[in-house]
Amino acid sequence: MARLYISLGSNVNRQHYLHKGLTALEALLGELTLSSLFASKAVGFDGAEFYNMVIGATTELNIVQVTKALREIEFTNGREIDAKKYSPRTLDLDLLLFDDLVLDTPAQIPRAEITENAFVLWPLAEVAPELKHPILKKSYQQLWQAYDKKQQQITTVDFSWSSQL
Template sequence: MALIFISLGSNVEREKHTRAGLDALYEVFGLLQLSSLYESEAVGFDGSAFFNMVISAHTQLSVEEVVATLKTIERQNGRLHGDKKFAPRTLDLDLLLYDDLVQANPVELPRAEIIHNAFVLWPLAELAPQRCHPIAQTSYQQLWQDYNKDSQKLWKVDFNWKPSL
């Protein structure tokens, strides 16, 4: 079984789509470990604030199957593919890590935004502080400690989720 980490983001009906995304992930992967939920300013475009979090789960699915599953869940939540990169999102699910796999295709692993975006790094450091980035060979806790926290603003949001299945 592979240990996977997924980022979840939404800035359109944020609570509704965050809960729907978590329910769908639970349906596919079963037990989920969740970071705190964070609110952050939109990065790369002017838009409403995002909710972001990181989720870990175990799976027997391949990388390709996980990515296809995430895209299906996004579509089921009104995400239109082909949208521009920096735009509002009902639900954005990205595979960040698949064990310690390093690859470029069919999806980049580890995902580059881990070390560039506070809204990914902080929740990942919270969820897996001692785990090491497979390329940087540095723990996520240390990467977060060294991160320039003035570059992106985010804050924790009260949030409780239980599967509604």
């Protein structure tokens, strides 16, 4: 069984797509560990505020199967196949970590966004505080403590989701 972490974000009909994304991820992966939900300004473009969280899960699927399934979930939930990198998202699912693998294909693992964006690092530090970054060899809690929190302003948002399991 592999342990993986996924960043989930939305800035279009956010509550709706968060629930749809979580339901689809639970159907794919089973029991999910959820971070708090965070609100942040769009990065890289002018757009509506994003909701973001990180989900932890275990799977018997391989990394190729997981990355393909995440894309299918995005497309099923209104993501355009040719969407620009910095643009509004109904649902954005990024595989952050897959065990302690370090890869460039089929996805960049670990994702560079982990150390670049507060809306990825803070929720990851919540769900996996003692886990160490496979390249930097520091825990996500240590990385979050050292992060320049003035760089990006994010806030927690009240959120509840009922598991279908």
